[in-house]
Structures are given as structure tokens and as C-alpha cells.
Amino acid sequence: MTEEDKELELLKAKRMLEMQKNISQRQRVDEKPQSQTQKVSPRDIVLKQLGYRGDEVLQNAESQFPNETKVVIEKLAELIQGGEVTEIIDGGKLLTLFRSVGIHVRIQTTINVEQDGKMVSWSDKLKGEAKSISEPESSNDSSENI
Numbered sequence: 001m002t003e004e005d006k007e008l009e010l011l012k013a014k015r016m017l018e019m020q021k022n023i024s025q026r027q028r029v030d031e032k033p034q035s036q037t038q039k040v041s042p043r044d045i046v047l048k049q050l051g052y053r054g055d056e057v058l059q060n061a062e063s064q065f066p067n068e069t070k071v072v073i074e075k076l077a078e079l080i081q082g083g084e085v086t087e088i089i090d091g092g093k094l095l096t097l098f099r100s101v102g103i104h105v106r107i108q109t110t111i112n113v114e115q116d117g118k119m120v121s122w123s124d125k126l127k128g129e130a131k132s133i134s135e136p137e138s139s140n141d142s143s144e145n146i
Contacts, residue, residue, distance in 0.1 A: 042077030046089075049080050053091030061098055061105045068103050 047055065061069040076097075079085040089097075091107075098105050111122035120128075 042074045045077040045080055046073050049085065049089055050094065051088040051090040054089055054094050057091040057094045057098070057105060057107065060107055061094075061103065064105055065103050068101075069098075072098065072101060072103070 046058070050058065058069075058073075061072075076085065095105060095107065112119045113122055113125055114120075115125055115128075
């Protein structure tokens with residue numbers, strides 16, 4: 001090898017080192033945003049695991065007991081991430097969980113029944129029956145008075 005060939009090889013090696021440094025720096029810069037976007041809040045982890053009416057119970061718990069609910073959510077998210085909780089958590093299960101740790105979340109409930117082919121709330125049905133029961137009695141009373 002001649003002197004020029006050796007110098008050329010040294011320049012190539014130097015250039016290769018610079019390129020490798022640039023590539024590694026780019027990879028480090030690219031990895032930082034990905035790790036930031038991969039951070040998911042504990043609440044989001046729990047929300048993904050919730051089933052029927054679970055989000056409703058969670059919202060009620062957060063509005064009534066914000067500090068206590070935050071602690072429960074963090075612990076539940078840890079269990080979900082650790083693989084200890086794999087099943088879907090519906091509203092009833094979540095409500096039971098909150099009550100078992102002493103957080104008595106109040107949930108507005110209504111009972112609907114079918115009347116004449118329509119869904120009517122239980123209270124409306126009882127009011128309707130009370131009126132229908134009281135109507136015949138009042139008509140009987142008026143006929144006796146005549």
C-alpha cells in the first residue's frame with residue numbers, strides 16, 4: 001500500500017466513526033419522545049379494563065371521593081400492569097371494590113318496569129296505581145252520598 005492509500009483508509013475510518021456517532025445520537029433523540037408517549041396514566045390503564053357501567057362508577061367515585069379514588073386507581077393500575085388483574089371490571093365489581101376498602105360511592109339508580117308495552121319507572125307505576133286505587137273509592141263515596 002502506498003502512502004496515499006493509507007491516508008485514504010484513515011480518512012474513510014474517520015468518516016465512518018463520525019457517521020456512527022451521528023446515527024447513535026439520532027437514535028437517542030428518537031427514543032426520548034417514544035418513552036414519553038408510552039407513559040400512560042393509571043386512570044387510562046384502568047379505563048381500558050372497565051366494562052359495563054364501570055366508567056360511570058369511576059366518575060361518581062372521583063367526584064365524591066377524589067383523593068381516595070386516586071389511590072385506588074393507582075393500585076388497581078399496578079395490578080393490571082402486573083398481570084394480576086386480567087378480567088374486565090364492570091360497574092358492580094368496581095363498586096364492590098370501592099365499598100370493600102371503605103369508600104361508599106353513591107350511585108343513582110332507577111328501576112324500570114313494563115306497563116302497557118312501555119318502559120315506565122317504578123315510582124311512576126306506583127303513582128299511577130295509587131291514583132287508580134283512589135279513584136274508584138272516591139267515585140263510590142260520591143255515589144253513596146247522593
